[in-house]
Amino acid sequence: xxxxxxxxxxxxxxxxxxxxxxxxxxxxxxxxxxxxxxxxxxxxxxxxxxxxxxxxxxxxxxxxxxxxxxxxxxxxxxxxxxxxxxxxxxxxxxxxxxxxxxxxxxxxxxxxxxxxxxxxxxxxxxxxxxxxxxxxxxxxxxxxxxxxxxxxxxxxxxxxxxxxxxxxxxxxxxxxxxxxxxxxxxxxxxxxxxxxxxxxxxxxxxxxxxxxxxxxxxxxxxxxxxxxxxxxxxxxxxxxxxxxxxxxxxxxxxxxxxxxxxxxxxxxxxxxxxxxxxxxxxxxxxxxxxxxxxxxxxxxxxxxxxxxxxxxxxxxxxxxxxxxxxxxxxxxxxxxxxxxxxxxxxxxxxxxxxxxxxxxxxxxxxxxxxxxxxxxxxxxxxxxxxxxxxxxxxxxxxxxxxxxxxxxxxxxxxxxxxxxxxxxxxxxxxxxxxxxxxxxxxxxxxxxxxxxxxxxxxxxxxxxxxxxxxxxxxxxxxxxxxxxxxxxxxxxxxxxxxxxxxxxxxxxxxxxxxxxxxxxxxxxxxxxxxxxxxxxxxxxxxxxxx
Amino acid sequence: xxxxxxxxxxxxxxxxxxxxxxxxxxxxxxxxxxxxxxxxxxxxxxxxxxxxxxxxxxxxxxxxxxxxxxxxxxxxxxxxxxxxxxxxxxxxxxxxxxxxxxxxxxxxxxxxxxxxxxxxxxxxxxxxxxxxxxxxxxxxxxxxxxxxxxxxxxxxxxxxxxxxxxxxxxxxxxxxxxxxxxxxxxxxxxxxxxxxxxxxxxxxxxxxxxxxxxxxxxxxxxxxxxxxxxxxxxxxxxxxxxxxxxxxxxxxxxxxxxxxxxxxxxxxxxxxxxxxxxxxxxxxxxxxxxxxxxxxxxxxxxxxxxxxxxxxxxxxxxxxxxxxxxxxxxxxxxxxxxxxxxxx
Numbered sequence: 001x002x003x004x005x006x007x008x009x010x011x012x013x014x015x016x017x018x019x020x021x022x023x024x025x026x027x028x029x030x031x032x033x034x035x036x037x038x039x040x041x042x043x044x045x046x047x048x049x050x051x052x053x054x055x056x057x058x059x060x061x062x063x064x065x066x067x068x069x070x071x072x073x074x075x076x077x078x079x080x081x082x083x084x085x086x087x088x089x090x091x092x093x094x095x096x097x098x099x100x101x102x103x104x105x106x107x108x109x110x111x112x113x114x115x116x117x118x119x120x121x122x123x124x125x126x127x128x129x130x131x132x133x134x135x136x137x138x139x140x141x142x143x144x145x146x147x148x149x150x151x152x153x154x155x156x157x158x159x160x161x162x163x164x165x166x167x168x169x170x171x172x173x174x175x176x177x178x179x180x181x182x183x184x185x186x187x188x189x190x191x192x193x194x195x196x197x198x199x200x201x202x203x204x205x206x207x208x209x210x211x212x213x214x215x216x217x218x219x220x221x222x223x224x225x226x227x228x229x230x231x232x233x234x235x236x237x238x239x240x241x242x243x244x245x246x247x248x249x250x251x252x253x254x255x256x257x258x259x260x261x262x263x264x265x266x267x268x269x270x271x272x273x274x275x276x277x278x279x280x281x282x283x284x285x286x287x288x289x290x291x292x293x294x295x296x297x298x299x300x301x302x303x304x305x306x307x308x309x310x311x312x313x314x315x316x317x318x319x320x321x322x323x324x325x326x327x328x329x330x331x332x333x334x335x336x337x338x339x340x341x342x343x344x345x346x347x348x349x350x351x352x353x354x355x356x357x358x359x360x361x362x363x364x365x366x367x368x369x370x371x372x373x374x375x376x377x378x379x380x381x382x383x384x385x386x387x388x389x390x391x392x393x394x395x396x397x398x399x400x401x402x403x404x405x406x407x408x409x410x411x412x413x414x415x416x417x418x419x420x421x422x423x424x425x426x427x428x429x430x431x432x433x434x435x436x437x438x439x440x441x442x443x444x445x446x447x448x449x450x451x452x453x454x455x456x457x458x459x460x461x462x463x464x465x466x467x468x469x470x471x472x473x474x475x476x477x478x479x480x481x482x483x484x485x486x487x488x489x490x491x492x493x494x495x496x497x498x499x500x501x502x503x504x505x506x507x508x509x510x511x512x513x514x515x516x517x518x519x520x521x522x523x524x525x526x527x528x529x530x531x532x533x534x535x536x537x538x539x540x541x542x543x544x545x546x
Numbered sequence: 547x548x549x550x551x552x553x554x555x556x557x558x559x560x561x562x563x564x565x566x567x568x569x570x571x572x573x574x575x576x577x578x579x580x581x582x583x584x585x586x587x588x589x590x591x592x593x594x595x596x597x598x599x600x601x602x603x604x605x606x607x608x609x610x611x612x613x614x615x616x617x618x619x620x621x622x623x624x625x626x627x628x629x630x631x632x633x634x635x636x637x638x639x640x641x642x643x644x645x646x647x648x649x650x651x652x653x654x655x656x657x658x659x660x661x662x663x664x665x666x667x668x669x670x671x672x673x674x675x676x677x678x679x680x681x682x683x684x685x686x687x688x689x690x691x692x693x694x695x696x697x698x699x700x701x702x703x704x705x706x707x708x709x710x711x712x713x714x715x716x717x718x719x720x721x722x723x724x725x726x727x728x729x730x731x732x733x734x735x736x737x738x739x740x741x742x743x744x745x746x747x748x749x750x751x752x753x754x755x756x757x758x759x760x761x762x763x764x765x766x767x768x769x770x771x772x773x774x775x776x777x778x779x780x781x782x783x784x785x786x787x788x789x790x791x792x793x794x795x796x797x798x799x800x801x802x803x804x805x806x807x808x809x810x811x812x813x814x815x816x817x818x819x820x821x822x823x824x825x826x827x828x829x830x831x832x833x834x835x836x837x838x839x840x841x842x843x844x845x846x847x848x849x850x851x852x853x854x855x856x857x858x859x860x861x862x863x864x865x866x867x868x869x870x871x872x873x874x875x876x877x878x879x880x881x882x883x884x885x886x887x888x889x890x
Contacts, residue, residue, distance in 0.1 A: 041862070042879050044823045053862075128584040131850060132634070159609075159646065165609025166581075166648070169557055169669065275635060293806040295749075312749040313781035322686035322833050323875040325859050328866050331836055332857035369858030405605050406676060530565040 008066055008073050012034075013400035015044055015235065016083040019261035019286075019322035020363045022396035023050050026060065026416065035419040036061070038180040038395045040367060042323035045429040051075060078241045080412075082238040084260060085479065088115040088281050089222050092140045094164050095121050096147030096156045096179075104202040105146035108211040112218035113236055113279030114142070115221075120163065123157055135167030141222060148180030150204040158183055164191040173219060178202055184301030215278070217409070226439055235402045237259070239361065240277035243401030246411040248273025252356035252389075257346070257382065259339055259362035260284045261322035266346055268355070283346050285364055286322050288338040289315040291345065298337045301380075301516075303330060303527035304347070305334035314338075332369070336377055337366045343381025344513075354386030354486050359421060361393035361511045368392075371466075371502040372534040375424045383512045385431055385486035387477075387496045389423040389501070423469055425501030431512040433459035439509035441478040443497075445473065454478070455507065458517070462530045463507040467500035474498075475505070483509075503534070547817050550665065553658045556612065561672060567664045570801055570834065571692040575655040575664075575672050581648035588812060589619050590643025592627045598674030603627045604645070608637045610652070618645060659690035660811055678799075678813040681789075687756055687759045688773030688805030691719070693740035695793065695801050695812065697717040699723035703789035706744065708733040715739045717808075719801050720795045724784045724840065725747025728755040730776065735759070741773040741803040743793070745840050750778075773805030778832070784840030786832050787869065788819040814828055825883035831866060834880045842884070843868035849875065877878045 009028040012019070025037040039053035055070045062070060091114040095102035102121040109116050118132045118138045143164050148154030157179045163537060164175060168191075175196045177187045184198045200213035223237070235258065243256035249271030258265040264283030269275035280287075289293050298305060305311055314334045317324070326332040329543035358368055360378045368374040374392050378384075393399075397420055401412040433439040439459040444467075445451050454476075459464050467473055477494040481483065485494060497507050510530070517523045555561070557579040563569060565705040590600035603621045606612060612629050619627040634645040662850035672816060698710045706722025708730040716738035724743055726734075728751045734742055752774065759772075801810045812818075825831045831845045846865040853875055854862035860877040 041825065046824075048796060129581045129635070132581040132648060133556075137552065137554075153640075155637065155641065159637040162635070162646075163609030165607070166611075166636060167557055168609075172557075309748055309750040309783070312753075313779075314709070316685060316749045316780035317839075321834050322842075324880045325861055326835070326853045326857045327838075327859070327877060327880065328836055329857050332859065369860065399873045 008063075008069075010077040011075055011363070012077040012079045013395075014079060014081040014083075014400040015396040016081065017235065017260050017363070018084045018307055019043060021045075021050055023054060023362075024395045024397055024400075024424070025054050025077070026419075032417075033415040035395055035416065037399070040363065040396070044323065049079050060529060068531055080400040080404060080537045082403040084235050084262065085113075085145075088262070089142070090115050090117045090140045091142045091144055092120070092135060092138045092164075092216075093144045093146070094120040094153065095119070095136065095145070096160055097121055098123050101157075101179065101203050104211055105144050105214070107242040108178075108202055108214040109144055109218055110281055110283075111211070111278040112215045113222050113281055115281040116225060118228045122160070131163060132167055133301075133516065135163060137348055138167070140173060143168055143175045144178060145175065146178045146202065146285045147199075147413055148183060149206065150181045150201050152180060153182045156178055167255060170196075176209045176214070176217065176221070177419055190520070198263070198533070217278075229303070235399045236263070236265045236277070237298075238402035239265050240269075240275050240402070241406075242398040242409060242413070242544040243267040243277075243359065244273050245402070245415055246398075247275065249410050249461050250357075251415060253353070254357045254394075255351060255355040255384070256359040256360060256361065256380070257343060257365075257378070258393075258399070259342060259365055261363070262286050264346055264362070268351065271440060278346075280342075280346050283342055284322075284365070285335065285338055286319040288342055289319045291341065294341060297333055297341055298397050300520075300523070301340065302337035303524045304330065304531075305337060306330045310334075324522040331541045334363060336368065336373055340381040343377065344383075349380050349494060351382070351384070355388055357389045357391060358382060358384050359391050359393055361396065361397070361398060364392050366392040366396065370535065371422070371424050375427070375503045375506060375530070378424075378513060379427055379429065379506065379508060383429060383514070384427065385429050385484075385512055387426060387428050387475075387485065387494075387498065389426050389499055389507075390423060390501065391421040393420075395424040396418070404433050404496035415498075423499065423501035424496035425467055425503040425505055426469075426506055427506040428475070428477060428498075429487070429508045429512070430479065430483050430485050433480060433509065433511070435460050435515070438480050439483045440507070442507055443476040443478075444505065445474040445476070457507045457509045459509050459511065460485070460511050460526075462533050464533060465501065465505040465507065468499060469504040470495055471500040473505065475502070506534075547678055548675050549663060549811065550679050551658070551660050551674045551676050553656070553660075553674065555656060555670055555672060556669075559656055560656075561667050563664050563672065563858040565667060569660070569664060569674065570661050571659050572657060574655040575658045575862055577653040578656060579632060579650035580654050582651050584638075584646050585647050586637060586646055587618065587627060587629065588642040588643065589627050589638065589645050593619060593621050593625050595621065595643075596821065597640050601638055601640060604635075604638060606635055608635050610635050612826055613885050616820055618647075619799065626760035632801040633781045646728065656716065657690075657695050657872050659692060659804070661800070661813055676813070678811055678812050679716065679815040681775075681777065681810040681812065681818050683775040683777045683808035683810070685784045686805040686808040687711070688741070689771040690802065691740040691771045691773045693718045694798065695719050695721060695797055695799050697790075697794055697797050702787045706742070711737050711739060713737065717840055719743065719792075719803055720796075720862050722785075723790075725782060726749075726751075727751055728758070731755040731757060735772045739772065743775050743777065743803070743804065745778045745785030746776055746781055746799070747774070747781045748782070752780075773803045775805055775810050777841045778828075779834060779838060781836070784842070786819070786840070786884060788886070790832065792818050815881075820885035821884040822885065823865070824878065825881050829883040830886070831864075831881045832884050833866065833868075833876050834882070835877075836875060838851070838866075838868065838876055841868050845881065846873070847884070854855050855875075 037057040148157030202211040267277040561575040661677040704723035706726040719741040
């Protein structure tokens with residue numbers, strides 16, 4: 001008698017980042033596709049070590065008849081892969097003013113994924129010779145020139161273009177003119193044919209900023225000229241595609257943030273599946289050290305990460321050794337606070353309108369030791385005003401799924417179902433109110449549970465109500481005068497559904513942005529209160545207050 | 547052994563060497579003329595035309611480099627505007643009819659700061675092959691310097707103290723120990739030390755030192771170049787004993803140190819102890835993060851199961867017996883194996 005051969009349908013989802021490689025094995029279990037193994041390791045460890053990790057995990061649960069074939073099965077599995085761009089693309093910005101054209105151009109470039117290595121403006125305090133010298137020494141793949149309003153012919157803007165023409169070699173990379181439309185023809189004559197592309201002015205007048213056209217152009221240039229590899233396999237492209245497909249499938253407005261070691265990506269997707277994304281070249285953890293005053297800020301916001309000098313060393317370590325791990329609680333606190341600082345930087349302009357679901361991805365957020373820590377990073381960094389579900393891409397599946405062809409992404413997302421994301425719960429974030437005074441009164445109605453007395457949340461407080469994964473509650477939010485959930489409301493009462501998660505229902509009246517006491521002892525006490533409030537295990541039907 | 551060093555050429559530089567040339571650190575690889583600032587030249591007035599009309603008669607476009615005496619503008623009536631000295635045309639002002647030009651300085655040298663052979667010359671770079679070893683660090687500060695290596699501490703874990711810097715250190719690259727204070731760095735610079743090699747330094751000390759130097763530069767009080775390289779990390783980080791021993795065997799060799807890019811070339815040197823990720827039991831390892839940053843030891847055992855650290859992070863871990871005597875569990879991600887030095 002011969003044994004029936006055992007079939008194993010497996011697929012390997014890989015997300016290879018600049019510092020960390022994440023792999024998930026999905027297999028058919030009792031007719032359903034499930035995530036059956038997941039491993040994360042430094043990218044430098046290589047594919048063999050990653051496969052061994054996955055085999056070790058599978059060995060604990062796989063059919064014994066497959067045991068000797070696991071390595072071959074994973075090696076031969078269908079691979080769905082995305083990866084970080086091999087190196088950042090560098091750009092020099094030359095503009096008339098630092099505050100207007102310069103900052104608009106710089107923001108657009110960074111949002112499109114470029115690393116701005118030099119910014120030269122006519123009010124930067126340098127001499128003309130100094131500016132020329134800096135630009136002549138710049139090692140960049142492209143040049144961005146901005147300045148002048150569209151209705152005026154600015155000689156300074158033309159001078160900015162001439163500076164680039166003087167400093168750049170012929171065939172020294174593409175040049176983008178994002179200045180006064182009236183000067184476009186004159187600027188074009190400064191460069192060899194085909195070198196210059198003209199895009200819409202991000203500062204068409206003193207009051208308006210319209211960076212979208214420039215950002216789109218720069219993003220396309222980044223993909224075409226600098227990263228000619230298959231763009232759909234780039235994490236910065238694949239992650240937003242997955243967010244878009246998820247939004248289209250669920251009818252939710254979804255914001256996804258992927259905080260990597262080097263760069264960060266944000267994607268905002270509408271219920272119809274359309275999405276807009278931005279890549280922040282220095283938005284990753286390693287980039288924290290470059291932000292002015294970052295060490296002081298992290299030390300201040302963490303409260304328990306040690307002195308500023310120790311935090312400064314840690315931020316340098318995150319830059320120099322991005323695939324190492326925080327072994328002590330102080331280092332973890334500083335690392336997670338650095339993540340919050342980077343997220344705050346990404347969302348300093350805020351998010352237009354409220355979002356239904358906020359998804360955190362990347363090693364620091366999605367692999368935080370405790371779900372409450374992931375929730376804290378998302379809440380403090382993004383400040384999603386309104387009622388928002390929170391989730392993390394714990395197994396790093398969104399990137400690889402987003403690299404599939406358009407018509408297969410939705411199918412992939414649907415196949416994984418509940419294994420795709422880990423829901424943290426729902427956050428109610430309000431702004432306004434008087435510190436210490438009542439901000440909102442929240443009543444939670446759950447089917448089969450007695451309705452408890454309303455929970456009173458004061459301005460500056462954070463409360464957590466147990467609401468396990470899979471449960472849905474109807475909540476009534478009664479907002480006090482001067483307190484808002486972002487949207488214009490006709491009534492002081494708001495009724496919404498809240499879905500549960502591993503953290504629960506988070507009621508956050510800490511304001512937008514979060515206000516902290518100036519005195520360090522008071523600040524540490526407040527921060528510890530918020531941390532404890534999130535960290536304590538909630539008893540079903542009760543709330544945790546800080 | 548040999549390594550290749552790339553010297554980037556700024557725009558407008560003219561190479562002064564050819565492939566195959568042997569060069570010394572202070573040798574000029576190329577020359578360039580640096581713009582000195584901007585001056586306005588009257589164009590429309592000289593051509594006796596309106597500012598808008600005169601623009602048509604510019605014979606070069608902004609960005610072009612002109613030699614002394616070259617024609618900047620010329621009309622069909624024989625009137626000309628010439629530049630008196632070599633310059634770059636930056637732009638033309640249609641409102642007042644003047645051209646802004648940046649005169650170029652005399653020839654300035656582009657140095658390689660290394661000893662080696664020219665292996666390639668491209669428009670944007672010259673590559674040199676160096677007979678020696680390259681040691682890369684995780685951070686640093688300062689310009690390119692070169693000098694003789696001198697070990698100034700007894701043990702790799704020792705702090706480089708200001709008192710260890712004496713006149714014998716002038717012009718040399720000092721190999722310190724685990725760290726140095728801003729005071730030590732300041733004294734080293736004042737004593738004419740070319741550079742310092744450290745296991746680590748507090749980021750704050752390095753920034754304080756840089757800020758002091760910047761202020762002194764601004765008032766003209768600092769002369770000469772000085773560089774620092776950090777090999778292991780920031781903070782109180784030890785110097786890898788294996789690498790320290792390698793430096794000891796190369797004391798007295800010439801070296802070139804690039805602080806900003808954290809690179810140190812040691813001439814006529816054998817390979818430094820290598821590093822490898824994923825160490826195995828029995829390997830000598832170096833740890834990279836607190837609480838063991840910079841400490842060396844032996845990897846006793848890789849734990850069978852993931853380990854939960856004090857931070858709450860769960861990951862692959864190894865038991866390490868550190869050289870100072872303690873044994874601790876450390877994340878594998880924070881460990882590198884250090885390869886032993888080849889036997890002499």
